[in-house]
Amino acid sequence: MVAWVNRVMIESEQDHDRIIAECTEELETRPDDVDALSLRGWAWNKKKQYDNAIADFDKALCWDADRLDVLNNRGLAFSGKGEHELAIADFTVAINRNPTHANLHHFYFNRGRSRRLKGAHEDAIEDFNEAIRLDPQYVKAYRLRGHSWADLGDYRRAIADFGFAIRINPESADDHHNRGNAWVSLGKLRRGITDFTRAINLDPIASDTAKTHNSRGVAWSRKGKYAEALADYERALELDPHSAQRHLVLGAFLACCPQRRYRDGCRALELMTEACELTDYSDPEHLHFLAAAHAEQRDFPHAIAFEQKALALATEDYDKEHMRDCLKLYEAGEPWRMESPNWRQRWS
Numbered sequence: 001m002v003a004w005v006n007r008v009m010i011e012s013e014q015d016h017d018r019i020i021a022e023c024t025e026e027l028e029t030r031p032d033d034v035d036a037l038s039l040r041g042w043a044w045n046k047k048k049q050y051d052n053a054i055a056d057f058d059k060a061l062c063w064d065a066d067r068l069d070v071l072n073n074r075g076l077a078f079s080g081k082g083e084h085e086l087a088i089a090d091f092t093v094a095i096n097r098n099p100t101h102a103n104l105h106h107f108y109f110n111r112g113r114s115r116r117l118k119g120a121h122e123d124a125i126e127d128f129n130e131a132i133r134l135d136p137q138y139v140k141a142y143r144l145r146g147h148s149w150a151d152l153g154d155y156r157r158a159i160a161d162f163g164f165a166i167r168i169n170p171e172s173a174d175d176h177h178n179r180g181n182a183w184v185s186l187g188k189l190r191r192g193i194t195d196f197t198r199a200i201n202l203d204p205i206a207s208d209t210a211k212t213h214n215s216r217g218v219a220w221s222r223k224g225k226y227a228e229a230l231a232d233y234e235r236a237l238e239l240d241p242h243s244a245q246r247h248l249v250l251g252a253f254l255a256c257c258p259q260r261r262y263r264d265g266c267r268a269l270e271l272m273t274e275a276c277e278l279t280d281y282s283d284p285e286h287l288h289f290l291a292a293a294h295a296e297q298r299d300f301p302h303a304i305a306f307e308q309k310a311l312a313l314a315t316e317d318y319d320k321e322h323m324r325d326c327l328k329l330y331e332a333g334e335p336w337r338m339e340s341p342n343w344r345q346r347w348s
Contacts, residue, residue: 054078075114227262236249
């Protein structure tokens, strides 16, 4: 089993399949081999086949209930399935069973992550605090604590945590992007743009960079810098051409930009139709901007029909009042436009 354990760092799909095959062969002759069960469960987890992973971890724990690494990995599998209460229970057992375990900071981090995904942000922050106390260089703990602060609307603390992460790893594009979003949420658009630009420069051609171009485009748009916003939205779609979200952002801009010279109703309609096709016409936000694209083309019957469908699908998470206001505009034969920035936003 030593050879298999040493391959835990391998991440390719083929290697995961090979590990599963080798462990399965071993378990046919030695069904009580906890290492084989644990490693095969780990490989199933990497393949996102969480039920198979949990089954292997359950068997491993039946043979050796003191394997905290298996408890931790089963918690990760439960978390992957979205069963966060079960994940939290496993991480809690691992934490309480051995308070001096070498991986205790990881157990706290993983429990904090599950608590955040469950929406228990204050509890998550307590776990991230403990993970950082145990390992002051724990970048991922600073990052997720920053996200938790942002979830709570405390953007200054979020900025501080993303800053700590950047000091530890200055080459992290993600942390510059995250801090940029927090600056923008505070209304500090120039600082946000600076962080987004740094993130893009660190990794200019990765598909993940598309989200940073989108974020920077939003900041430029809020400042009224529409040419710069358009360039970023176009680049985001170029980097991630199969994303419904990239189609949405550019299509919405082309349909609803306050300045006429940047609007292109024909292309907006094309982009929004593709976005809706990618989401099977089931996403209220996509349908809302498809309606806006039709309105820009002066096709108000279709605009009304799609806005009504968006309203019918919208949950409480969506701004239904805004959708109703748009519907009234379309019924009156008027398109909807994004609001122009005020002088504070232009100079922020």
